[in-house]
Amino acid sequence: MALPASVRVVEVGPRDGLQNEPGDIIPTETKVSLVHQLADAGLSHIEAASFVSPKWVPQMGDAAAVMAGINKQPGVFYAALTPNLRGAESAIETGKVDEMAVFTAASEAFTHKNINCTIAESLERFTPIMELAQQHGIRVRGYVSTVVGCPYAGDIHPLQVAAVARELIDRGCYEVSLGDTIGVGTPHRVKAMLEAVSKEVPMEKLAAHFHDTYGQALANLYAVVEEGLAVIDSSVAGLGGCPYANGASGNVATEDVVYMLHGLGIETGIDLAKLVNTSHWITDQLGRGNGSKVALAMGCGDN
Ligand code: HMG
Numbered sequence: 001m002a003l004p005a006s007v008r009v010v011e012v013g014p015r016d017g018l019q020n021e022p023g024d025i026i027p028t029e030t031k032v033s034l035v036h037q038l039a040d041a042g043l044s045h046i047e048a049a050s051f052v053s054p055k056w057v058p059q060m061g062d063a064a065a066v067m068a069g070i071n072k073q074p075g076v077f078y079a080a081l082t083p084n085l086r087g088a089e090s091a092i093e094t095g096k097v098d099e100m101a102v103f104t105a106a107s108e109a110f111t112h113k114n115i116n117c118t119i120a121e122s123l124e125r126f127t128p129i130m131e132l133a134q135q136h137g138i139r140v141r142g143y144v145s146t147v148v149g150c151p152y153a154g155d156i157h158p159l160q161v162a163a164v165a166r167e168l169i170d171r172g173c174y175e176v177s178l179g180d181t182i183g184v185g186t187p188h189r190v191k192a193m194l195e196a197v198s199k200e201v202p203m204e205k206l207a208a209h210f211h212d213t214y215g216q217a218l219a220n221l222y223a224v225v226e227e228g229l230a231v232i233d234s235s236v237a238g239l240g241g242c243p244y245a246n247g248a249s250g251n252v253a254t255e256d257v258v259y260m261l262h263g264l265g266i267e268t269g270i271d272l273a274k275l276v277n278t279s280h281w282i283t284d285q286l287g288r289g290n291g292s293k294v295a296l297a298m299g300c301g302d303n
């Protein structure tokens with residue numbers, strides 16, 4: 001299949017990237033500045049916050065303040081994670097959220113650890129969120145985690161993923177993002193998973209959300225883009241990981257994805273040099289190493 005002419009990159013750094021950051025709570029201004037810089041670099045879809053329980057994920061406890069601090073740019077979608085009706089109500093109250101994201105998994109064990117319920121219960125929880133979203137004209141994205149492997153249950157069968165993805169679409173999600181939460185996939189396995197899912201959900205409603213724990217994310221992304229998938233989630237500087245998936249490292253780095261896509265002649269609308277500056281800035285703020293090979297290779301333009 002021909003490669004797509006363009007790919008929509010969904011930046012999840014401010015949420016997936018920062019939710020698992022150890023140490024002190026990152027200042028709200030740093031989070032807001034990160035979102036502003038990402039929009040300035042041309043990211044048109046930014047997951048900015050997460051309205052989950054601060055007892056479960058302390059780094060996301062200032063979600064409302066983060067949203068309040070954002071100066072929204074035209075043409076940019078600002079998204080927030082909402083695990084339950086309470087989270088959705090809080091997100092909508094900010095008046096700033098363009099999109100909510102609900103999340104479940106293909107593994108019962110992971111769903112229990114992450115959101116303390118069964119897969120079926122999680123889907124039921126989403127019904128009032130969908131209704132609220134519809135009343136407010138806000139679209140809802142769905143996540144399926146552990147689409148290849150689960151840290152608690154091992155290998156996941158592609159048909160399990162397909163069934164949950166289909167449920168999310170049937171319940172009103174406009175798009176489903178397929179999460180290789182612990183980055184265990186390899187190209188043929190993710191292709192087999194995508195083949196099963198795309199029999200239930202059209203390819204244009206699917207996104208890839210690959211963590212890079214085993215260094216396979218770019219290879220896996222190339223494999224699924226070749227199959228016609230054209231929405232990729234990634235995290236600036238490769239920040240992140242899921243606090244309820246032992247050993248999960250960050251998402252694939254946005255800089256590395258953009259470099260690969262541009263090299264393939266695929267448009268993203270992203271200014272790589274600006275993005276790399278943001279990458280160095282945020283890793284300086286966090287006092288951590290940079291997970292992007294491209295950012296390391298390009299150095300910091302400000303120096
Ligand atoms: P629970 O303990 O079953 O529910 O948690 P609860 O209703 O008993 O609530 C527990 C406490 O949290 C209560 O406070 C609630 O009031 C409060 P207390 O009475 O003890 O003082 N609470 C809330 N506070 C603020 N906002 C809310 C909210 N809801 C309850 N919305 C719950 C259930 C879903 C809340 C919890 O399990 C939770 O927050 N889990 C989130 C875990 C999480 O954020 N994981 C990371 C995101 S998912 C991910 O990273 C994967 C992804 O990237 C894709 C991939 O990589 O595969 C998306």
Ligand code: MG
Nearest residue numbers: 016179181242
């Ligand atoms: Mg993730």
